[in-house]
Amino acid sequence: MDAGTVGAISTVLVTIAFFGVCFWAFSPKLKKRFEEDAKLPFADDEQHKPTATQADNNQTDDRK
Numbered sequence: 001m002d003a004g005t006v007g008a009i010s011t012v013l014v015t016i017a018f019f020g021v022c023f024w025a026f027s028p029k030l031k032k033r034f035e036e037d038a039k040l041p042f043a044d045d046e047q048h049k050p051t052a053t054q055a056d057n058n059q060t061d062d063r064k
Contacts, residue, residue, distance in 0.1 A: 024030070 025034075
């Protein structure tokens, strides 16, 4: 095998892998999972938002 043949085989394999990843990423079966995963960074923010009373208490504590 010369360098041209190895290059051609590797190009074909990388192209197949690329289309495989594209098919996996845009698969309709996985759409719901990916949408849920996309919201994960924001899920923690909603749980730890201080209420108005907690925010007022924090401001008065800082002034002491």
